[in-house]
Amino acid sequence: MNHNITDFDHSDDSKLEGLRMTRQRREVYDVLMSLRDHPTASEVYERAKANMPGISLATVYNCLEALVDHGAVRQVHFERESSRYCPNLTAHGHFQDEQSGTVIDVPLKKGASLGDFLDLPAGVQVNNIEINLTGKISN
Amino acid sequence: MNHNITDFDHSDDSKLEGLRMTRQRREVYDVLMSLRDHPTASEVYERAKANMPGISLATVYNCLEALVDHGAVRQVHFERESSRYCPNLTAHGHFQDEQSGTVIDVPLKKGASLGDFLDLPAGVQVNNIEINLTGKISN
DNA sequence: TTGCACATTAGAATCATTCTAAATTTAGGC
DNA sequence: GCCTAAATTTAGAATGATTCTAATGTGCAA
Ligand SMILES: [Mn+2]
Ligand SMILES: [Mn+2]
Ligand SMILES: [Zn+2]
Ligand SMILES: [Zn+2]
Numbered sequence: 001m002n003h004n005i006t007d008f009d010h011s012d013d014s015k016l017e018g019l020r021m022t023r024q025r026r027e028v029y030d031v032l033m034s035l036r037d038h039p040t041a042s043e044v045y046e047r048a049k050a051n052m053p054g055i056s057l058a059t060v061y062n063c064l065e066a067l068v069d070h071g072a073v074r075q076v077h078f079e080r081e082s083s084r085y086c087p088n089l090t091a092h093g094h095f096q097d098e099q100s101g102t103v104i105d106v107p108l109k110k111g112a113s114l115g116d117f118l119d120l121p122a123g124v125q126v127n128n129i130e131i132n133l134t135g136k137i138s139n
Numbered sequence: 140m141n142h143n144i145t146d147f148d149h150s151d152d153s154k155l156e157g158l159r160m161t162r163q164r165r166e167v168y169d170v171l172m173s174l175r176d177h178p179t180a181s182e183v184y185e186r187a188k189a190n191m192p193g194i195s196l197a198t199v200y201n202c203l204e205a206l207v208d209h210g211a212v213r214q215v216h217f218e219r220e221s222s223r224y225c226p227n228l229t230a231h232g233h234f235q236d237e238q239s240g241t242v243i244d245v246p247l248k249k250g251a252s253l254g255d256f257l258d259l260p261a262g263v264q265v266n267n268i269e270i271n272l273t274g275k276i277s278n
Numbered sequence: 279t280t281g282c283a284c285a286t287t288a289g290a291a292t293c294a295t296t297c298t299a300a301a302t303t304t305a306g307g308c
Numbered sequence: 309g310c311c312t313a314a315a316t317t318t319a320g321a322a323t324g325a326t327t328c329t330a331a332t333g334t335g336c337a338a
Contacts (some may be wrong), residue, residue, distance in 0.1 A: 001207055019303070020305080020315070020316080021304090022303075022304070022317085023303095024316080024317070025316095040294090041294080041295085042294085051245070053316090054317095054338065055317090055318095055321070056317070056318050057318095058295095058296090058318060058319075058320090059299095059316080059317055059318065060198055060317095061171070061294095061295070061296080062316075062317075063316095063317095066316095075218070077216055077217075077219065077241070078216075079214070079222075080216065080219065080222060080294090080325080082294060082295090082328075083218075083219060083293095083294085083295090090338095093257060095259075095260075095263060095265075096311095098266065101224070104259065105286095106257050106259060106260070107257070107258040108256060108257060109255070109256050109257065109258055112255070112256035113259075114272075116245060116248070116251070116255075116256060117247060117248050117251035117255060117256050118232060118245050118246070118248065118249055118270070118272075119244075119245065119246040119247070120234075120245060120338075121234075121243070122278055123276055123277035124234060124272075124274055124275070124276055124277070125270045125274045125275045125276075125277065126234075126273070126274040127237070127273055127274040128273045128274070129270075129271070129272050130269065130270075130271045130272075130273065131257070131268075131269075131270050131271075132263045132266065132268070132269045132270075132271075133253075133257075133259075133268050133269075134261075134265070134266055134267045135263055135264045135265040135266040135267070136263070136264045136266070137262055137263055137264075138262035138264065139262055158286050159284070159285080159336080160335080161286080161334080161335070162334095163286065179325090180325080180326085181325085191331070192321095193287090194286090194287095195286070195287050195288070196287095196288095197286075197287060197289090197326095197327090199329080200325095201285075201286075201287095201338090202285095202286095205285090217337065219294080220296075220325095221324090221325060221326090222325085222326090238302080257290090257306080266279075267298070269298095271289065274308095
């Protein structure tokens with residue numbers, strides 16, 4: 001089959017089931033899936049306009065919110081910078097390079113779970129996790 | 140000696156050495172140390188005014204920035220809410236209750252370190268970490 | 279004590295995001 | 309296919325946390 005990471009099936013829409021599909025939501029989701037570099041809403045807007053010139057920034061915000069609330073996409077927050085959007089639903093954190101602002105995924109080690117490194121108080125139900133690192137890249 | 144957590148020495152200023160001390164910075168730092176509930180800048184402002192009526196919100200922002208840049212205090216960010224401020228310099232994450240907005244410290248398990256649960260790419264130098272959880276508290 | 283680099287202040291500016299209200303579109307039932 | 313109700317899209321205004329500006333005040337090293 002010769003699979004590799006670039007073979008990712010962009011048309012696997014299982015995560016969109018139950019979400020009313022509109023041309024705009026499809027376009028916003030496709031933008032996120034095709035270049036997975038954690039764009040801001042404005043960057044998504046710029047990319048979406050290439051295929052759909054009439055789309056508005058307000059709609060991009062609305063679509064992103066719908067996708068996030070549906071669980072198809074995750075928001076990433078560094079300090080109080082613009083929110084960024086990530087379609088990777090596996091357990092992972094993020095690293096932002098201080099020079100360039102670039103954000104990359106940092107996978108959770110296989111088998112690692114929250115309780116292994118955090119002393120969670122009894123009786124808490126965790127619904128969302130953000131693990132965000134910032135720093136420099138050597139080279 | 141009969142020590143417990145409430146005996147914390149609020150006058151240990153070792154973390155402030157090298158920072159030019161002003162009445163306002165002292166007051167802002169004291170506000171954070173005396174009630175460690177992760178207040179926002181506006182909440183710090185309200186509390187600081189009790190002891191120092193003339194202090195301005197701009198100054199509170201300036202003092203908080205100076206303390207953060209000096210490493211005496213940490214910023215905590217949930218989504219795009221107002222930044223919150225934490226004087227606990229031990230390794231820990233934060234949990235925010237979705238109902239009340241309350242933020243509590245979540246200690247890192249003793250001996251746990253980043254590399255134990257994250258697959259960090261080679262050559263990254265991590266300067267800052269935020270581990271932020273949101274959810275509900277049972278009872 | 280003095281000088282001056284740095285800090286404080288009020289108010290304006292910024293800007294990512296949310297809100298508003300009117301026009302349009304979706305999806306289901308016929 | 310057509311109709312309807314509910315949801316979505318849109319342009320533009322509003323919001324609000326934070327940063328900036330420029331005038332005034334102060335910590336502190338010499
Ligand atoms: Mn939401
Ligand atoms: Mn800073
Ligand atoms: Zn990601
Ligand atoms: Zn804390």
